[in-house]
Amino acid sequence: MKPGALVLAFSLLFLVFSSSRAEFNFINYTNANSIAIGGLALEGDTVLWAVGGGAVVRWNLEDGTYKKFTTTDGLANNIVRNVMIDSKSNIWFGTDGGGVSKYDGTTWTTYTTEDGLADNIVLGIAEDSEGNLWFVTWGGGVCKFDGDNWTTYTSAEGLALNLVHSVFEDSEGNFWFGTERGVSKFDGTTWTTYNTKDGLVNNCPE
Numbered sequence: 632m633k634p635g636a637l638v639l640a641f642s643l644l645f646l647v648f649s650s651s652r653a654e655f656n657f658i659n660y661t662n663a664n665s666i667a668i669g670g671l672a673l674e675g676d677t678v679l680w681a682v683g684g685g686a687v688v689r690w691n692l693e694d695g696t697y698k699k700f701t702t703t704d705g706l707a708n709n710i711v712r713n714v715m716i717d718s719k720s721n722i723w724f725g726t727d728g729g730g731v732s733k734y735d736g737t738t739w740t741t742y743t744t745e746d747g748l749a750d751n752i753v754l755g756i757a758e759d760s761e762g763n764l765w766f767v768t769w770g771g772g773v774c775k776f777d778g779d780n781w782t783t784y785t786s787a788e789g790l791a792l793n794l795v796h797s798v799f800e801d802s803e804g805n806f807w808f809g810t811e812r813g814v815s816k817f818d819g820t821t822w823t824t825y826n827t828k829d830g831l832v833n834n835c836p837e
Contacts, residue, residue: 670713672722680722682711687724705739707732715756717764725753731766747781749774757798765806767795773808789822791815796835811835 672680679690686709687700701709708729715723722734730743730751742748750771757765766774772785772793785793790808797809806817813826813834826834 669711672714672716674716674720674722680714680716682714682724684710687711687714700734702729705732705734705741707741707743712753713755715758717758718762723756723764725756725766727752731756742776744771747774747776747783749781749783749785754795755797757800759800759806760804765798765800767798767808768793770794773798784817784822789815789817789824791824791826809835 669682669684671682674680674689677691677693679692681688681690685701687706688697689700690697700706706724706726706729708726710727710729711724712727713725715725717723720736724732724734726732728751730741730746730748731753733740733742743751748766748768748771750768752769753766754769755767759765762778764776766776768774770793772783772790773795775782775784784790790810791812791814792810795808795810799807801807804819808815808817811834813824813829813831816823816825825831
């Protein structure tokens, strides 16, 4: 199929920068049922993964062909909030109530609270420098997954709030979590929270 034949609920905006002329050129791809994009991830140089409120799309940017994935194919939930490609080329999808799905190019695997995930609404995913995966959730706190074992961190351990919007690992190996009560830093042992009293502009960084 070609992009002109799309009947998907996606609207993609690509920004192409021309360094020689220092100009920005926009190419806008839309369809009649456009809704918000939950996340984008680039696989290599030619494959774009787009997620949102209706499905997951794998888009070949070279020839314009695409493939849509839904729960029929093995996706946990058709409402997908984010996508991340790990160092082993697995594609991870955080869903709205279905847990997190992993796609290795052939097989779909889903992890939920029954497996050890803290909450089935996953708002963000990141891989750390040691290959562990971190999932931040809506109300369940933060989960670390090493491929076999799950470890959950909540406000009981020092996280500012169990509803966590984002996660980032800095160059020193500290993990930063954006919540609605400020930003929490975890150095592997100690939790420290920063909010507006410390100079943060807003207590709800996303």
